[in-house]
Amino acid sequence: MTKYFADVSSFQPDNLGFFQGLVNAGVSGIMIKTTQGSPDGDNYINPKSTAQAKNALAAGMNVGFYHYFLATSVTDAINEAKFFEQSVVNLGFGKDTPLCVDVEDPSLDTAHVASYVDTFISYLETQGYTNVFQYSMASWFNEGILNANKYPTWVANYGSSDCGARGNIVAWQYTSSWGGGSQDMSYDWGIFDKQPAKTEAATQPTVEPEKPKVENVIKLTEQTHPVDRLGIERPETYEVGSTWKSSDIVMINDEPHYQIATDIFVPLSKTEFKDFIIVKYTDDSPAPVFDSKGNWVQNASVSTGKSFKTAGFKVINDIMMAKIATNEFIPFEYTSGSKFE
Template identity: 90%
Template sequence: MAKYFADVSSFQRDDLGFFQELVNAGVASVLIKTTQGSPDGDNYINPKSTNQARNALAAGMNVGFYHYFLATSVTDAINEAKFFEQSVINLGFGKDTPLCVDVEDPSLNTSAIASYVDTFINYLETQGYTNVFQYSMESWFNQGILNANKHPTWVASYGSSDCGARGNIVAWQYTSNWGGSSQDMSYDWGIFDKQPAKTEAATQPTVEPEKPKVENVIKLTEQTHPVDRLGIERPETYEVGSTWKSSDIVMINNEPHYQIATDIFVPISKTTFKDFIIVKYTDDSPAPVFDSKGKRVQNASVSTGKSFKTAGFKVINGIPMAKIATDQFIPFEYTSGSRFE
């Protein structure tokens, strides 16, 4: 089952009922805007952030925070990071809380902003925060304004079949009109796997961070006739947008297929994983990466939950693998939808 989180600011409500409605709709987590700019700049603190955090926790949600970035220099970036950090401290949250820098304002200097974002994130990490990431629209990553590989990345892309950017993608904001209202909603691909520390008001025991989980759920991007193991088309038709749980990935008619029932398969090319994979390996060690000759690539490995844009596939030594970089491949066995455990 897909995981979701909402992001809220002073434009949203702060009462318990609002957050309970989100929970009832299957939304387990929330990111709350706390600050914007710096004390000598906008000096903005969301006046609803305290109630929003308290009531989100009371509704049983996971809670993180974000800062709206306006820095114009390295010094300014540090000041904004300190301003944001203090807001998190004042709310009573710990070092493992998800923290995001929201980088999208049109006034930002796009030729220099990446270094300012680096400074902001590096400051928080040196203070001991362990779950810090960046946010922007997919065009800023694709144009090279920001680097989606350098930091964990939450990307905004609406009306598309996937997130539109490639790199260390941990979340995808796929709509700004969830539920028919002006509510942003995102897929969570790892942000809230670590449970944030609770405030005293929550009166809940501290829990150990959860290990990354990868759901074997695939979604069809076009109307599809499944096939059996021999590649013979079955009479039933599955609709666009329907979701299925896959138990394996096998080669049929020279193409990887997801197994969604005992002898029912759908091709990867007709799913949201057409050119995109999520790594599924053991919790305690990273997945190996191979070259086109089937040799292990030294110093190249990826952990469970990481996602990659793929450039097709290749069967190497009899094993179908997804191409993730120049002469670098990951076996489909180590991706979401396989039976590997």
């Protein structure tokens, strides 16, 4: 099956509907421009990159990033690479994220740009990034300005039945007017579906990773008197560090409580979960997340086994929810300690 990916910058939308439309059309990946130049030069960061990455993920897309290259020296190339890397770190993406250097600006010194690209890519690889590649038009590879054999290469060549270049070609941007508009589109031959290097271990039988398992175990962080369902304090005392199996989370005296026996509850604020939650939902789907007005928010990262720092809780639509982002809340029903199955 042919795989496609689009690329976007601040000229494209950043809303969820845009990315969902791409997915509905069979586009599974997205390359997002994050930076251009260096802090000493253009110092440009795509103002839409955060929302574009978030909503692309929410739509279920594979996400990578690219940097628009303007380096005029080796030192400048290193500064641009650091600038780009920091943007990826700030967005919360890891070392296996597809990262590309976009080499096409007419101001570039074509006699020396290849060495600057070497420096840029080398820096990222020494930082541990494992999926780094270059982009340019086919003519720059055919004229020897850049070497398509030296690095994985994403080549641009429009209006042709061929990508127009030979070498380590991992993607072909074949149009800039996909869908009748001004959207770039590319064939993916090894960016988002990159295969690991073949090793002896790779020939062994594949073992499916164990699915996340969430236990309803809570741990007390201070000495605690439990309460009954009416909020009346019970005489016994539970010690710091003691652990209990919870069967449900209920609201008592305007605070979430874990149920640890038939009519015995301990407040969330006295457990390790007062500052974070562990998602407990179905194996293959992200848990429902809502904004402060009760509107559903798509967030593909909120999946079973993932933990999130919390900033208190709020009752929304008569449901108590933990705050996991600026305006994102997850019902306690979908967290460790609940009776959700």
